[in-house]
Amino acid sequence: MIYGSIEAGGTKFVCSVADQELEIIERQSFPTTTPKETIGLVNGFFKEYAAELVGIGVGSFGPIDIHRDSPTYGYITSTPKLAWQNFDFVGTIKESFQVPIAWTTDVNAAAYGEYLFGNGSGLSSAVYYTIGTxxxxxxxxxxxxxxxxxxxxxxxxxxxxxxxxxxAGVCPYHGNCLEGVASGPAIEKRAGKKGQELDEEDAHWELIAYYLAQCAYNTTLMLSPDVIIFGGGVMKQRHVLNKVKTAFKQLLNDYVEVPDLDHYLVTPKLEDNAGTYGCLALAKEHQLHS
Incomplete structure (x- = not known):
């Protein structure tokens, strides 16, 4: 038996297959272009495993329809990526592979990977943010x-x-919401260069840390999770997390007691593999209960 994983990101799709122990056998990535082109490459990847494939887990960019009783369940809905608007993702995959398909968001998949195998392992709750495009x-x-x-x-x-x-922010819907001011494109538009090109002491990082600290503050007071995990390309600048912790401590101002910050605000233990392992685990669970 082989399980499949599709991480459908706005920039690229990452496809993987794994054995029953979720040991990865093969992985490939494809640029996210049009549904016809990209799904064609996805189908080509899984084709040689079709005889053994028993389930696929999909973590997709969104918004997506997650309600099984909805006529558009399995669709990508109102995405800014015009070619993918109202695209029947699950239905299209099922045309080629008649196996159970677990369907969730890309960030849910990464959260699940970390919850099972990463920095959420052994805890009852976890919140995962991806800070990237x-x-x-x-x-x-x-x-x-x-x-x-x-x-x-x-x-x-x-x-x-x-x-x-x-x-003013880059979000076309809300201007200076969190994504509008702290995402990779927001950093580049504000600073005139990509985040990885900025010096650690660049003043722009003070702004980003302040916004991510507010994110952690809001999450803490609304959900009180056991851990908050910040993933995505922006967090690969390792110095950012320490700046976030400092700003978070100031914002919280000892209002509630939280776990030790070195274990409460963290980056993904699985790094870029969190979504893959989350999709594979969802594929296995979905197949077992189908």
Whole structure:
């Protein structure tokens, strides 16, 4: 038996297959272009494993429809990526592979990977944020995703602008929401260069840390999770996390007692593999219960 994983990101798709122990056998990535082109490459990747494939886990950029009783379940819905708007993702994959498909957001998948195998392992709850091209958040409590009428869109929470920041933000919907001011494109537009090109002491990092600290503050007071994990490309600048911890401590001002910050605000133990392992685990669980 082989399980499949599709991490459907706004920039690239990462496809993997693994054995029953979730040991990865092969992995490939493809640029996210049009559904016809990208899904064609995805199908080509899984084709040679079709005889043994028993389930696929998909973590997709969104927004997506997660409600099984909805006529558009399995669709990417109102995404800014025009070619993918109202695309029947699950239905299209099922045309080629008649196996159970677990369907969730890309950040939920990463959250699940970290919850099972990374910095959330052994804990009852975890919140995962990806800080990259966009900002998304996923929360897990006692093994269940926090969802209601839809999945959370925590990356678009409203935050207070830093007193030194007059940047209007890049979010086409909300301007200076969290994604609008702290995502990779926001850093580049504000600073005139990409985050990885900025010096550690560049003043822009004070702004980003302040916004991510507000994110952690809001999450702490709303959900009280056991751990908050910050992943994504922006967090690969290792110095950012320490700046976030400092700003978070100031914002919280000892209002509530939280776990030791070195274990409470962390980056992913699985690094870029969190989403892959989350999708594979979801594929296995979904197949076992189908």
């Amino acid at each position: 966009g900002i998304g958040g996923g929360a897990i409590f006692d093994g269940q995703f926090v969802e209601g009428f839809s999945h959370p869109e925590m990356g678009h929470m409203l935050i207070q602008p830093h007193p030194k920041d007059s940047f």
